[in-house]
Amino acid sequence: MPIEIPKDSWPGTVNIVTIGATAENGGTRSRTVTVGGEKTLPFLHFEAEIPYPPVTALEIKDRRPDDWSPLLLETWGEVMDNPGSWAKAAEEAGADLLQLSLSLTDKNGNPTTPDTAVAAVKDVLKSSGLPLMVFGPGQAEKDNELLVPIAEATKGERIVLGICEDKNYRTIVATAMANDHLVSGRTPMDVNLAKQLNILIHDMGLPLNRILMDPTTGALGYGIEYGFSAMERLRLAALQGDTMTQLPMIVTPGFEAWKAKEAKVGEDVPKAWGDWLNRAINWETTTAITLMEAGADILVLRHPENVRRVKMAIDELMTIPQTA
Amino acid sequence: MALSGIQIYKLLPQTNCKDCGFPTCLAFAMKLAAKQVELAACPHVSEESKETLAESATPPIRLVTLKSNGHEVKAGNEVVLFRHEKAFYHKPGLLIRLRDDLSTEELKKRVSALEAYAVNYVGISLTIDGYAVEATSGNAETFTSAIKNLREISKRPLILITKNVDIQAAGLGLLEGENPLLYAADNDNWEALADLAKKHNAALVVSGSSLEEVAELTEKIKGKGVEDLVIDHKARRLSDSLMFNTQTRRLALKKNFRPLGFPIISFPGDTDDSAKEGILATQAISKYAGFIVLDTYSPEFIYPLLVLRQNIYTDPQKPIQVQPGVYEINDPKPEDPVLVTTNFSITYFSVANEVEGSGLPAWLVVTDAEGMSVLTAWAAGKFDSERIAKDVTRFKVAEKVTRKLLVIPGHVAVLSGELEEELPDWEIRVGPREAVDIPAFMKQAL
Numbered sequence: 001m002p003i004e005i006p007k008d009s010w011p012g013t014v015n016i017v018t019i020g021a022t023a024e025n026g027g028t029r030s031r032t033v034t035v036g037g038e039k040t041l042p043f044l045h046f047e048a049e050i051p052y053p054p055v056t057a058l059e060i061k062d063r064r065p066d067d068w069s070p071l072l073l074e075t076w077g078e079v080m081d082n083p084g085s086w087a088k089a090a091e092e093a094g095a096d097l098l099q100l101s102l103s104l105t106d107k108n109g110n111p112t113t114p115d116t117a118v119a120a121v122k123d124v125l126k127s128s129g130l131p132l133m134v135f136g137p138g139q140a141e142k143d144n145e146l147l148v149p150i151a152e153a154t155k156g157e158r159i160v161l162g163i164c165e166d167k168n169y170r171t172i173v174a175t176a177m178a179n180d181h182l183v184s185g186r187t188p189m190d191v192n193l194a195k196q197l198n199i200l201i202h203d204m205g206l207p208l209n210r211i212l213m214d215p216t217t218g219a220l221g222y223g224i225e226y227g228f229s230a231m232e233r234l235r236l237a238a239l240q241g242d243t244m245t246q247l248p249m250i251v252t253p254g255f256e257a258w259k260a261k262e263a264k265v266g267e268d269v270p271k272a273w274g275d276w277l278n279r280a281i282n283w284e285t286t287t288a289i290t291l292m293e294a295g296a297d298i299l300v301l302r303h304p305e306n307v308r309r310v311k312m313a314i315d316e317l318m319t320i321p322q323t324a
Numbered sequence: 325m326a327l328s329g330i331q332i333y334k335l336l337p338q339t340n341c342k343d344c345g346f347p348t349c350l351a352f353a354m355k356l357a358a359k360q361v362e363l364a365a366c367p368h369v370s371e372e373s374k375e376t377l378a379e380s381a382t383p384p385i386r387l388v389t390l391k392s393n394g395h396e397v398k399a400g401n402e403v404v405l406f407r408h409e410k411a412f413y414h415k416p417g418l419l420i421r422l423r424d425d426l427s428t429e430e431l432k433k434r435v436s437a438l439e440a441y442a443v444n445y446v447g448i449s450l451t452i453d454g455y456a457v458e459a460t461s462g463n464a465e466t467f468t469s470a471i472k473n474l475r476e477i478s479k480r481p482l483i484l485i486t487k488n489v490d491i492q493a494a495g496l497g498l499l500e501g502e503n504p505l506l507y508a509a510d511n512d513n514w515e516a517l518a519d520l521a522k523k524h525n526a527a528l529v530v531s532g533s534s535l536e537e538v539a540e541l542t543e544k545i546k547g548k549g550v551e552d553l554v555i556d557h558k559a560r561r562l563s564d565s566l567m568f569n570t571q572t573r574r575l576a577l578k579k580n581f582r583p584l585g586f587p588i589i590s591f592p593g594d595t596d597d598s599a600k601e602g603i604l605a606t607q608a609i610s611k612y613a614g615f616i617v618l619d620t621y622s623p624e625f626i627y628p629l630l631v632l633r634q635n636i637y638t639d640p641q642k643p644i645q646v647q648p649g650v651y652e653i654n655d656p657k658p659e660d661p662v663l664v665t666t667n668f669s670i671t672y673f674s675v676a677n678e679v680e681g682s683g684l685p686a687w688l689v690v691t692d693a694e695g696m697s698v699l700t701a702w703a704a705g706k707f708d709s710e711r712i713a714k715d716v717t718r719f720k721v722a723e724k725v726t727r728k729l730l731v732i733p734g735h736v737a738v739l740s741g742e743l744e745e746e747l748p749d750w751e752i753r754v755g756p757r758e759a760v761d762i763p764a765f766m767k768q769a770l
């Protein structure tokens with residue numbers, strides 16, 4: 001019985017974006033990371049070639065965080081006291097790139113200054129050859145105050161600067177343009193909002209091969225289904241040829257999953273939740289894998305074991321089925 | 325696949341004789357398409373048209389139900405490739421595999437643990453659905469004794485795993501009155517297994533390495549009168565199973581290809597690495613599996629999968645909500661504090677569980693935020709000071725308490741000023757941002 005497999009031939013392709021620059025290209029990274037280029041839905045090799053697999057990033061901070069799960073503090077240990085050491089450990093854990101999230105304040109509660117932020121970034125760049133993403137603390141004014149000097153001090157490195165939101169993107173985009181960097185834009189789980197922000201960023205003159213989009217997601221159990229469907233819809237729109245949705249997607253399963261009570265809390269929780277450490281790691285794995293099936297190109301994780309797991313899954317998903 | 329009114333009209337006599345009670349055949353066709361009338365109302369339809377219409381009315385993916393005493397698990401009847409297009413309807417069954425060469429003691433221990441297992445997620449009690457007993461021993465007696473031991477403890481539906489027809493028959497003999505699932509018919513044993521499945525009203529897995537092989541087998545087995553079929557692609561690698569599952573679903577939905585119009589079974593447990601097993605199961609849940617057989621059964625492994633299944637299979641059009649109103653937690657007295665939150669299930673249960681866990685009494689006012697989380701509702705204008713004040717008044721909260729202390733979520737601290745104006749005789753207090761911190765806050769601050 002010969003069967004004709006229904007194949008979609010999509011007119012659209014996801015943009016190809018390269019993060020980081022080696023010495024040849026004006027940076028200091030030991031390698032670069034390239035994502036995007038999909039002409040079909042995630043891992044459907046029978047429909048089109050998938051040029052670049054998704055990649056894993058590990059999130060590190062400029063100092064030991066106050067609000068991370070004790071399990072993560074234990075896992076990373078002393079390296080958390082120094083962004084350079086943390087970056088090195090993250091590279092050793094197998095991450096493809098790093099996301100440095102800047103804190104609002106130092107450990108004594110004083111506001112993070114541009115000088116210390118720049119120093120942290122330089123420390124990371126010196127300690128690890130991986131491509132880098134640098135995200136501000138998430139308050140418009142502070143983000144701009146810190147990201148501009150960072151962008152200037154690292155001109156040419158092709159760092160991803162974040163986060164651009166509808167209320168705060170101009171300064172970040174401008175400095176990315178001036179200093180040969182990239183940006184990541186975030187919108188709350190909505191195809192039209194994502195499109196609008198992408199248009200605004202692109203209209204400022206930043207080429208599309210220097211923009212990533214973060215469609216926002218919730219953790220497993222805390223709204224992941226909204227993120228999953230928003231991503232599927234965005235990717236379908238991209239393949240159907242809607243240019244302003246053809247951006248590679250970055251998601252933060254690490255941040256989301258480790259915020260969930262299941263990951264954060266070990267005591268006084270139902271027995272049916274099982275062993276704390278394994279549950280927490282599984283929470284992040286399940287969140288990450290689900291989002292990858294919906295089209296994530298960059299998965300920002302927090303636990304090193306999940307770099308191993310997600311990479312294992314990527315390897316297998318990139319293995320072309322023999323019958324295809 | 326469902327036909328349109330016009331397509332149905334073409335199959336009708338087109339005489340407009342009105343015997344059906346409608347003025348024209350077209351009017352009747354429209355009603356048929358809308359499923360508001362039965363075809364039988366037209367006495368003049370040809371046999372051929374009847375068949376075509378009946379065919380189009382059967383769902384493109386057959387609903388297969390496994391049943392045992394008082395339990396059932398269903399898969400199939402899905403209508404879309406992506407949940408946002410409508411919804412995914414039948415959550416894939418999660419079944420735990422037990423090999424019959426386990427010691428009696430170990431088997432009973434596992435089954436007892438799993439029978440006792442239930443985890444509460446947003447007020448819903450989640451459990452596994454059944455078991456898959458595998459005749460690893462290759463011995464009918466060992467197999468039947470494993471089933472007997474299991475049935476002493478659990479009544480949940482079963483999958484019986486062995487290609488040996490005699491051993492299957494022995495196992496099935498113990499399951500009179502049930503509808504189990506048999507694994508698996510292939511090119512060698514399909515006739516005998518189909519006969520057995522027919523005799524016992526069992527569903528049957530059809531196993532093959534290519535879509536063609538599976539399709540040919542399902543046709544032959546249907547010819548023997550067995551309709552409740554389930555597909556096993558033998559694909560165990562992530563990329564292969566994603567491909568097969570996607571192609572199967574597409575063929576069923578887009579081409580109405582009957583030979584593959586059945587639910588799919590996955591075996592994440594076939595890997596010996598439990599991390600990988602979890603990943604395979606995660607993919608199976610989001611990408612089209614109907615039954616999922618797991619080997620690992622620890623709570624920390626099962627819980628995330630149960631939650632994922634719940635999330636992926638919620639109706640995208642209807643967020644799970646709770647009834648707005650005043651909830652009493654730990655028998656509150658008039659002097660106890662009032663906390664306010666939204667009626668999104670996840671939000672409500674995160675808060676209610678923490679308050680309950682603190683052991684401290686409180687009144688929890690759940691506002692009508694149209695099923696949205698605190699920040700979503702706030703951003704959408706469904707959880708502002710006006711709305712909160714309105715619900716506090718509407719639910720007559722002031723009559724229940726003597727101490728008018730209202731705690732709002734930390735994420736909406738900005739509302740406190742406006743709320744003080746809206747509810748002048750209340751003291752407004754900003755609580756922590758995350759529910760986890762509520763118990764400590766209640767102990768210290770309230």
Ligand code: B12
Binds near residue numbers: 217756
């Ligand atoms: C899922 C989601 C959605 C879903 C809706 C889900 C739902 N039913 O609510 C969808 C996709 C529909 C959606 C839509 C929108 N969203 Co939305 N969404 C989210 C997301 C990802 C998760 C929200 C969630 O479910 N959290 C889990 C629940 C349990 O959290 P919670 O309700 O806050 O409850 C916690 C605490 O507040 C606390 N708590 C709760 N009650 C109480 C009470 C007391 C007394 C105390 C002390 C504590 C407490 O306990 C809980 C657990 O810790 C967040 C981002 C994120 N990752 O958090 C954005 C987010 C909330 N959304 C946002 C926005 C802007 C929107 C939109 C307005 C976008 C738009 N313009 O269309 C729309 C609005 C909806 C509409 N117009 O119909 C923004 C809000 C920004 C802001 N700070 O104002 C967020 C933060 C995303 C972002 N970073 O931009 N969203």
Ligand code: SF4
Binds near residue numbers: 337338340344368
């Ligand atoms: S009874 Fe049949 S033939 Fe007559 S009008 Fe109705 S649909 Fe047409």
